[in-house]
Amino acid sequence: MILLIETYSISQLLMLAVIMRDYDQITVFLGDWGRFQQIVFFLLCASTIPNGFSAFSIVFLGDTPAHKCFIPASVNVSAVWRNFSIPLEEVNGQKQPSKCRRYRLDVIRNFSNLNYIPGVDVNVSEIEQESCLNGWEYSKEMYKSTVVTEYDLVCNNEWKEPLTSSIYFLGVLCGSFVSGQLSDRFGRKPVLFATMAIQTVFTFIQVFAPSWEVFCILFFIVGLGQISNYVAAFVLGTEILTRSLRVLYSSLGVCMFFALGYMMLPLMAFFIRDWRMLLIALSMPGLIYIPLWWLIPESPRWLLSQGRVAEAEAILREAARRNGITPPEVIFHPSEGEETQSKKEDANSFLDLLRTRNIRHTTLILFLVWWTLSMGYFGLSLNTSHLHGNPYLNCFISAAIEIPAYTITWIFLRYLPRRLCTSASMILGGGVLFFIQLVPQSLPILAVTLEMVGKFGMSIGTALVFAYTGELYPTVLRNTAVGSCTMVSRIGSSIAPYFIHLGTFSKYLPYIILGSLTVLAAVLTFFLPESFGKPLPETIEQMQKRKGLKTRNASNKKKDSAETRDPEVIKEEPF
Numbered sequence: 001m002i003l004l005i006e007t008y009s010i011s012q013l014l015m016l017a018v019i020m021r022d023y024d025q026i027t028v029f030l031g032d033w034g035r036f037q038q039i040v041f042f043l044l045c046a047s048t049i050p051n052g053f054s055a056f057s058i059v060f061l062g063d064t065p066a067h068k069c070f071i072p073a074s075v076n077v078s079a080v081w082r083n084f085s086i087p088l089e090e091v092n093g094q095k096q097p098s099k100c101r102r103y104r105l106d107v108i109r110n111f112s113n114l115n116y117i118p119g120v121d122v123n124v125s126e127i128e129q130e131s132c133l134n135g136w137e138y139s140k141e142m143y144k145s146t147v148v149t150e151y152d153l154v155c156n157n158e159w160k161e162p163l164t165s166s167i168y169f170l171g172v173l174c175g176s177f178v179s180g181q182l183s184d185r186f187g188r189k190p191v192l193f194a195t196m197a198i199q200t201v202f203t204f205i206q207v208f209a210p211s212w213e214v215f216c217i218l219f220f221i222v223g224l225g226q227i228s229n230y231v232a233a234f235v236l237g238t239e240i241l242t243r244s245l246r247v248l249y250s251s252l253g254v255c256m257f258f259a260l261g262y263m264m265l266p267l268m269a270f271f272i273r274d275w276r277m278l279l280i281a282l283s284m285p286g287l288i289y290i291p292l293w294w295l296i297p298e299s300p301r302w303l304l305s306q307g308r309v310a311e312a313e314a315i316l317r318e319a320a321r322r323n324g325i326t327p328p329e330v331i332f333h334p335s336e337g338e339e340t341q342s343k344k345e346d347a348n349s350f351l352d353l354l355r356t357r358n359i360r361h362t363t364l365i366l367f368l369v370w371w372t373l374s375m376g377y378f379g380l381s382l383n384t385s386h387l388h389g390n391p392y393l394n395c396f397i398s399a400a401i402e403i404p405a406y407t408i409t410w411i412f413l414r415y416l417p418r419r420l421c422t423s424a425s426m427i428l429g430g431g432v433l434f435f436i437q438l439v440p441q442s443l444p445i446l447a448v449t450l451e452m453v454g455k456f457g458m459s460i461g462t463a464l465v466f467a468y469t470g471e472l473y474p475t476v477l478r479n480t481a482v483g484s485c486t487m488v489s490r491i492g493s494s495i496a497p498y499f500i501h502l503g504t505f506s507k508y509l510p511y512i513i514l515g516s517l518t519v520l521a522a523v524l525t526f527f528l529p530e531s532f533g534k535p536l537p538e539t540i541e542q543m544q545k546r547k548g549l550k551t552r553n554a555s556n557k558k559k560d561s562a563e564t565r566d567p568e569v570i571k572e573e574p575f
């Protein structure tokens with residue numbers, strides 16, 4: 001899934017690939033799968049493992065265990081009255097002890113001293129209630145402690161629990177915005193290791209957070225480093241690797257290793273039930289990657305784009321040595337860097353995505369699709385701790401289901417139309433959510449299974465929409481389009497925790513709303529143009545000619561040919 005989230009810098013890579021059209025031909029002497037490529041492939045993939053368990057650590061760090069008002073031992077009441085000190089409330093049709101209220105202790109103490117029997121001598125429900133003035137008593141059955149129990153994020157402070165997750169994703173939003181610019185300016189490798197250090201160090205510092213406010217500030221920085229680290233690794237690998245290996249790396253490699261890290265999270269949390277110790281364990285893997293500095297090179301493509309031809313050539317000669325290959329005497333001409341920079345195209349603005357009718361409709365539909373898929377993917381992922389059964393097993397299944405999802409995505413991208421696959425995956429992901437409310441309470445496993453099927457469809461759709469978006473827009477707008485869609489998706493992930501929080505008011509409300517939005521987005525996807533088997537559009541005029549469900553008639557073809565002859569004419573046509 002993360003493949004889709006970090007696309008802001010990936011889209012910049014697409015632009016760079018256009019600028020440097022002959023790089024693959026120049027470096028063909030290296031081969032496809034030598035020792036150099038193997039080292040880069042596996043080490044960069046491995047660097048995304050910590051991103052997997054960092055992205056969803058809040059599932060266990062911020063879970064809310066069962067709790068009730070704390071009754072101090074100093075309150076001298078009988079065991080019978082102590083058991084009746086918490087009033088019952090109806091939740092989802094069932095009577096449960098209140099989590100935020102208790103009967104007044106002074107009244108209970110008086111009745112206990114008089115040896116009155118609750119329910120016989122006294123109608124307990126008529127006793128005046130009060131808030132949890134002495135704090136809360138939390139169940140230790142599942143966790144020794146969490147952020148919620150540490151800072152009492154319950155009852156009147158319950159709103160802080162989903163906000164904690166949202167602040168993390170706001171850090172991801174800001175990180176995705178700045179990471180591409182930092183990577184383009186300072187290089188892929190320095191940004192990769194600097195942001196990996198930020199993620200590791202600030203995860204460790206969170207252990208000592210004295211308050212919820214400080215924890216959230218640190219969590220924001222962790223999110224910023226997490227996304228920037230992933231983006232740099234993705235771009236660096238895609239620029240170094242060539243041809244089919246690049247496709248394998250970008251479509252399966254980093255996604256699979258991210259899912260592997262995601263699968264490791266519930267295993268670590270199962271054995272470490274204290275939130276501070278879990279944070280220490282999550283920060284330690286970052287230290288393992290320090291030696292990678294001497295094994296992973298800078299991107300020769302980026303060095304060429306900066307005019308640093310000698311450094312790029314030195315990296316390729318070292319790669320040839322590792323592969324046991326004799327490189328040509330001259331790899332790049334001294335003027336190669338200057339020519340590369342002179343070919344860069346002028347940047348387009350966000351307004352170009354809304355300027356004409358065809359492009360505007362495509363952009364707005366894709367905004368809705370990206371926003372819905374991001375909210376659905378993260379919402380269902382963060383909801384695993386609230387499902388029936390063991391939260392550790394539920395989280396592991398939610399992570400493991402991404403492995404076949406990404407495999408199927410790779411097959412779809414190779415052989416099937418984009419529009420059909422994207423829409424079908426969203427209908428699967430959103431459609432099954434409607435049936436959860438129909439499942440009898442005696443079959444909770446079936447409800448969990450349906451939610452996992454929904455997560456499966458969301459994962460496929462999220463992976464497909466990135467490739468689909470990149471193919472729809474012309475070269476001059478591709479960077480701006482994918483970057484803008486990524487920003488919209490970040491908004492969806494930021495509100496996902498509050499979306500799931502709606503379940504506290506109605507158990508099935510999040511599923512109904514999310515299912516409706518996903519199915520709506522799936523239907524609108526059919527109004528997008530098809531891109532499978534078609535060349536990438538290079539100009540706005542070429543994108544203008546692509547329609548959704550409509551077919552072009554002969555008169556339209558004549559207009560298209562006229563526009564092709566006169567590239568200055570950009571005529572709006574009905575979508």
